[in-house]
Amino acid sequence: MRSERVAIIGGGVGGLTAALLLAARGLDVILLERAATVGGKMRETVIGGRAIDAGPTVFTMRWVFDEILAQAGAALEDHLTLRPADILARHAWGAAARLDLHADIDASADAIGAFAGLDASRGYRAFCDRARRIYAVMEPAFIRAARPTPLSVAFAGGIGAFRDVSPFATLWQALGEHFGDPRLRQLFGRYATYCGCSPFHAPATLMLIAHVEQSGVWLVEGGMHRIARMLRLLAEARGATIRTGVEVTEILVGGGRATGVRLADGEVIACNAVIANADVAALAAGHFGAAAQRAVPRAGVAPRSLSAVTWAMLAEVEGFPLDRHNVFFGDESATEFADLFDHARLPDSPTVYVCAQDRGGGEYPVGRPERLLCLVNAPPCGDHFKPNATEIARCETNALALLARAGLRLTTSPENTVVTTPSGFEQLFPATGGALYGRTVHGWQASFQRQGAGTRLPGLYLAGGGIHPGAGVPMAAMSGRMAVERLMADLASTRRFHRMAMPGGMLMG
Structure with missing residues (x-):
């Protein structure tokens, strides 16, 4: 099956999963990633020589990766070190009210x-x-x-x-x-x-x-980005070619189906099928050409899900016993979500999530700054409204004030902090406005309205957190597997009706 070539646009979890499974089945696979490294939203940033997860921080549904790696002839435990979290998350409402959720329901x-x-x-x-x-x-x-x-x-x-x-x-x-x-x-x-x-x-x-x-909530030794690196190494070991720092600008069409991709430098890569591990909004906005734009319904990209403002930092921590996952609540949910969805603005009293990446399963040794990712939800308006420096500073002040109410004091510096706003996420993931989860699932039908793996253009398939079955690391991996299953079924159907020579000199379809 090496004669069947598949080009994969995007090296997020969905694209990497597809690359691994296709390469394991013997197809010729080339994955093209615009960024300098794979991972997509599962990204990390380096501050002071220390890598900090700057995307997803929670690993659940381990069975998804157990199944995917088994299909590729590998075992998850041979490539990742995972520890189950006893405390799922620590929650705080001011200094006096604190509640831990445990893996054990009785606890x-x-x-x-x-x-x-x-x-x-x-x-x-x-x-x-x-x-x-x-x-x-x-x-x-x-x-x-x-x-x-x-x-x-x-x-x-x-x-x-x-x-x-x-x-x-x-x-x-x-x-x-x-x-x-x-x-x-x-x-x-x-x-x-x-x-x-x-x-x-x-x-x-x-x-x-x-x-x-x-x-099961699992702590990944070395950080969440290890999952992306694992998938890349396994895919390459099975013959996949993965290129980073290359941008696809067009999905090419011939004979009514996807036949290749064109890169920003003009290079053309011919193939039998394309898997786009990109947000549906990017295709619908024409970022991959007119043919790909017509392949997806524009109605399937709205309304947008939330974006975020994040602070990845090295900080000295005092006054609150952080665990790995911590949530500090603002005054009222109704006001917070009205600000986000009704008024499209940063909330004045946000809920703040803090991932303390050096904690979990024991006391953190005092004496050096900790790796933290702090996050507040934000409206997905990064493509048409960019919060200015004053608004971001006010958001940070409000978030730090909320943490201080619970007794948590952070000491950091600008050189040890990387801030990402909705406009920053829009630059990383164009046409999304910074939305991090595809379209919202508001209303009982919304979950069923997500775009599936197939498109209107034969030979073009989709994967990623904005595709069915939905947002999150395991769901993105599932979408990659579904894209592979749909593609393989279509290839089998095509082969079943290959052209063959018959006596009498006639070619029969």
Whole structure:
């Protein structure tokens, strides 16, 4: 099958997964990445000679990578060192209110009971059971399905199971059925932001994220970017060619199908198929030429999910016992998400996430600055409205003030801090406005409206966090696998009807 050549645009997790699986099946694979290194949104930055994860920081659904590597004849444990996190996240509301969620449901229930009372503990157990039931339906019927529909999900699990999925209630409404304490609704409502959404508009189906985390949050030794490097090395070992620092400007078409790509320097690479590991918005905006633009529906790229302002830094830490994952809540979720989605502005009282990358599983040795990634959600307006230096400084002041309310004091310097804003993410991922999760999943139908692996242009396939099954590292990997499965099925179908010589001198299709 080396005669079948596939060009992959973009070296994010979806593209790398596709490269690995195609190379393992014997195809001639060339992956082209615009940046200097692979990883896409799974990026890292180096400050003071120390690498800091500046993209995704949470590794869940390990089974996805176990399956993908097994398909390629490898084992995850031979290439990554993973440690299960005992504390999923540490949460704080000021200095007096603190709550840890644990990998063990009983430990979390006890902690919630001590935090908010016995009814809250019971509500949490019922919430966990509901999240488990939702996940049991959605994994086979949605996550693993190439093109799910509401009807296919309903038929797969039955009407009772579909009712458990709770597609017609918002996440915020469903949380009210389990938690009377507004702080707990605020905490679990944060799961909507994992998809770049608002808990006031996202479906209650997202409760399944609670079950995903309880099934295992893993700490990756060496940082999350090790996952991208692992996929690259495995793909190259199986024959894939990976080029970085090269930009694809056009997907070429001949005979009504994708036949190659053109690079910014004019080089043309011919191929039998193309996988674009890029945001659908980039194709719809014409960044890869008119033929690719017509291959996707423009309606499939809006509305946009959230962007972010991030601070990757080396900082001295005092006053708060950070764990690996920490969340500091502002005053009110309704105001925060109204600022983000209704007013398209940075919130005055943001929730702040802090990933302390030198912590987890023990005390951090005092005496040197720590590697931190701090994040606040932001509107995806990086292509038409760029917060100025004053607005970013005010956002930073508000975030630091919130951390200080919880007792956390950070000491850093400009040379030890790298700030990325929505406009910065727009430059990294053009045509997105800085949206980090594709389109939003507001409303019960939105999850089913994401673009799938196939397109209107034969020979062109899509992968990435903006493609079905959705945002997040494991989902992006799943999208790469789905693109490979769709491509291989199409190649098999094409070969089944190859031209052949028949007696009498006639060529039959």
